[in-house]
Amino acid sequence: MATGLVSTVFNFTTNIISSIGYPGIFGLMLLEGLLFPIPSEVVMAFGGYLIWAGQLSGIWVFPAFFILLMAGTIGNLAGALIAYEIGYYGGKPLIVKFGKYVMLDEATVDHVQRWFHRYGSISVFGTRLVPIFRTFISIPAGIGKMDWRLFTILTFIGSLIWDTMLIYFGYTLGSNWQNILTVFDQYQYIAVAAIIVLIIAFVYVKLTGRKADSAKQI
Numbered sequence: 001m002a003t004g005l006v007s008t009v010f011n012f013t014t015n016i017i018s019s020i021g022y023p024g025i026f027g028l029m030l031l032e033g034l035l036f037p038i039p040s041e042v043v044m045a046f047g048g049y050l051i052w053a054g055q056l057s058g059i060w061v062f063p064a065f066f067i068l069l070m071a072g073t074i075g076n077l078a079g080a081l082i083a084y085e086i087g088y089y090g091g092k093p094l095i096v097k098f099g100k101y102v103m104l105d106e107a108t109v110d111h112v113q114r115w116f117h118r119y120g121s122i123s124v125f126g127t128r129l130v131p132i133f134r135t136f137i138s139i140p141a142g143i144g145k146m147d148w149r150l151f152t153i154l155t156f157i158g159s160l161i162w163d164t165m166l167i168y169f170g171y172t173l174g175s176n177w178q179n180i181l182t183v184f185d186q187y188q189y190i191a192v193a194a195i196i197v198l199i200i201a202f203v204y205v206k207l208t209g210r211k212a213d214s215a216k217q218i
Contacts, residue, residue, distance in 0.1 A: 013042045021056060022067060026075035033079020035135050041181060044072050044163050048170025049177035065167060072163045073156065080138045080155045087142025116140035121150055128158025 016024040025047055032038040047068045050056040058064045116123050116137060124146070127137045141151050170177045 009037060009039065010042055013038060014046050017043065017046055017050070018055075022071045025068065026071045029072045029075035030079040030082075032135055033076040033081075033138070034083055035139075039131075040072070040076065040134075040162065041131065041166060044068070044166035045170030045173075045177050045180045047072065048167040048172075049174065051167075052171045052174045052177075065171075068167055069160070069163055072167075073159045076159045076163070077152065077156050080135070080159075081148075081152065083135070083138035084142040084146075084148065084151055087139040088145065088148075089142075091143055116144055116146075121146065121154060124151060125154040125158045128155060129162055134158075134162065 013028060016028060025043060028038050028043045029040060032040050032043070047056060051064045051068065056064045056068060059067050124137050124141055128134045138151075138155070166180070169180045173179055
């Protein structure tokens, strides 16, 4: 395992989950949604491993996989909505002032904000499937006054897909679940490429629609 800060965060995350289970997963994913450096890859994959090891069980009629998925996804959505509200009401000046406490500098805010303004709502969904960048989009969405209902839906769906993958790999890899960190380092490039393809398709559909509307008006 890595040393230094990465090792500290890893140990902190797994200890919290081992100690208090689902509430810990909810809280950690909420913090990740709030841009704190909590890696969802560790939280959800470790949760999948704990199901494999029989250390997380279902509640009432709901299986452990479902409880884990809802705890992580809803926790992440709650954090994302708070971050959205901070961007909505505080704007860029507040983010720049306090962003340093969650390792968010002005250059990153500007970069993600340009991405959001260029690609709009599709960027909210797409970046939820990319490590690191997945949490930053909430701030520009709030600053840009994106409709909160659409933001909620896209964030929930994107997070649901992401968390499902992580739990599945954590469960499938079992005692080797930590290998997922290497896998997702490689996945990041694939995800970025896939998002670019989606954006190109989105732009193409928009342009085609505009041309069709122009032709009708002639």
